[in-house]
Amino acid sequence: MTPPDASDSRWSDLDRPPLNATALRRALLRPDALWTSLDVVTATGSTNSDLAAKADELGEGAVLVAEEQTAGRGRLDRRWSAPARSGLFFSVLLKPGASVPVERWGWLPLLTGVAVSTGLARAAGVDTALKWPNDLLVTIPKDSDKLRPGEAPIGDERKAGGILAERAGADGVVVGIGLNVTLRADELPVPGAGSLALAGAVSTDRDTLLRAVLRSLEQWYGSWREASGDPAASGLQEAYAKACATLGRTVRAELPGGQSVQGEAVAVDGDGRLVLATAEGVQRPVAAGDIVHLRPAAP
Numbered sequence: 001m002t003p004p005d006a007s008d009s010r011w012s013d014l015d016r017p018p019l020n021a022t023a024l025r026r027a028l029l030r031p032d033a034l035w036t037s038l039d040v041v042t043a044t045g046s047t048n049s050d051l052a053a054k055a056d057e058l059g060e061g062a063v064l065v066a067e068e069q070t071a072g073r074g075r076l077d078r079r080w081s082a083p084a085r086s087g088l089f090f091s092v093l094l095k096p097g098a099s100v101p102v103e104r105w106g107w108l109p110l111l112t113g114v115a116v117s118t119g120l121a122r123a124a125g126v127d128t129a130l131k132w133p134n135d136l137l138v139t140i141p142k143d144s145d146k147l148r149p150g151e152a153p154i155g156d157e158r159k160a161g162g163i164l165a166e167r168a169g170a171d172g173v174v175v176g177i178g179l180n181v182t183l184r185a186d187e188l189p190v191p192g193a194g195s196l197a198l199a200g201a202v203s204t205d206r207d208t209l210l211r212a213v214l215r216s217l218e219q220w221y222g223s224w225r226e227a228s229g230d231p232a233a234s235g236l237q238e239a240y241a242k243a244c245a246t247l248g249r250t251v252r253a254e255l256p257g258g259q260s261v262q263g264e265a266v267a268v269d270g271d272g273r274l275v276l277a278t279a280e281g282v283q284r285p286v287a288a289g290d291i292v293h294l295r296p297a298a299p
């Protein structure tokens with residue numbers, strides 16, 4: 001395949017237009033919808049922090065999107081960084097308390113992963129896999145024509161998105177989603193990152209992708225709430241198992257204080273914990289909040 005010329009307009013930063021907040025509101029804020037407000041800001045520290053600060057004033061369904069974050073966060077205060085308008089950086093405020101017992105809220109980041117994955121398959125034509133508990137992976141073909149002249153082939157599973165769910169206010173959960181959309185290979189913020197564009201997305205229009213993801217999240221959250229948070233009854237457990245790249249692999253969960261548990265990931269339980277079958281024959285559930293890292297087990 002002939003590599004694209006560096007002056008090819010596909011590689012221009014001009015193809016990073018701003019989001020259209022008016023059109024997004026028109027499409028998403030219907031009277032019967034989950035989404036009740038949607039704001040797009042040019043820049044902020046972290047959309048999760050901003051929504052969390054207002055969690056008691058705002059009703060369920062507030063959405064905050066930033067074109068750029070200067071202090072984006074991942075789990076355990078790790079950094080989430082990406083150039084302005086190269087992706088989608090947004091948070092939603094959910095209040096599942098009236099319908100779902102709090103022990104089941106551990107499913108929220110997993111539910112969000114399924115929703116993002118379903119929405120992106122529909123709108124971007126990209127297959128994504130979920131790495132428990134909060135990473136969204138894409139596979140970048142070895143012969144990707146999305147690389148610029150001179151760039152080394154990638155050809156493996158890369159992190160194109162992450163999810164951060166945090167308790168906020170009296171009864172809220174802020175769920176933040178970061179997605180690399182148009183990031184090029186020479187812009188990847190950390191080793192191991194990827195983007196939808198590099199994975200061959202048929203659309204990288206951020207308005208379209210945000211609409212699809214929020215619609216999908218509305219549907220999955222609605223089914224889960226109707227089933228009182230039961231992941232099996234809402235179809236979530238099955239959908240998660242299909243999308244999850246961790247199940248079936250042997251992994252090491254690193255716990256605080258240097259301890260770790262190693263085993264084959266065999267299930268995700270009713271509370272959203274990953275169940276590891278250890279070599280000693282013990283089934284050990286680990287909660288997302290208890291792990292520092294989840295790594296492939298050393299051979």
Ligand SMILES: Nc1ncnc2c1ncn2[C@@H]1O[C@H](COP(=O)(O)OP(=O)(O)OP(=O)(O)O)[C@@H](O)[C@H]1O
Pocket residue numbers: 074075076078079080081082134135159160161162180189190192193194292293294295
């Ligand atoms: N735009 C980005 N795209 C992909 N990865 C990113 C981006 N920005 C930051 N990261 C990575 O995401 C990490 C935060 O995610 P998280 O806390 O889930 O860590 P992780 O490395 O994915 O965890 P684990 O070791 O369990 O896989 C950061 O430490 C950084 O390595």
Ligand SMILES: O=C(O)CCCC[C@@H]1SC[C@@H]2NC(=O)N[C@@H]21
Pocket residue numbers: 045046047048049069071072073074075080088089090091134135161162163164176177178179
């Ligand atoms: O990979 C992770 O650990 C999670 C990354 C979550 C990033 C998103 S971007 C929008 C929201 N605001 C934040 O500060 N973090 C989340």
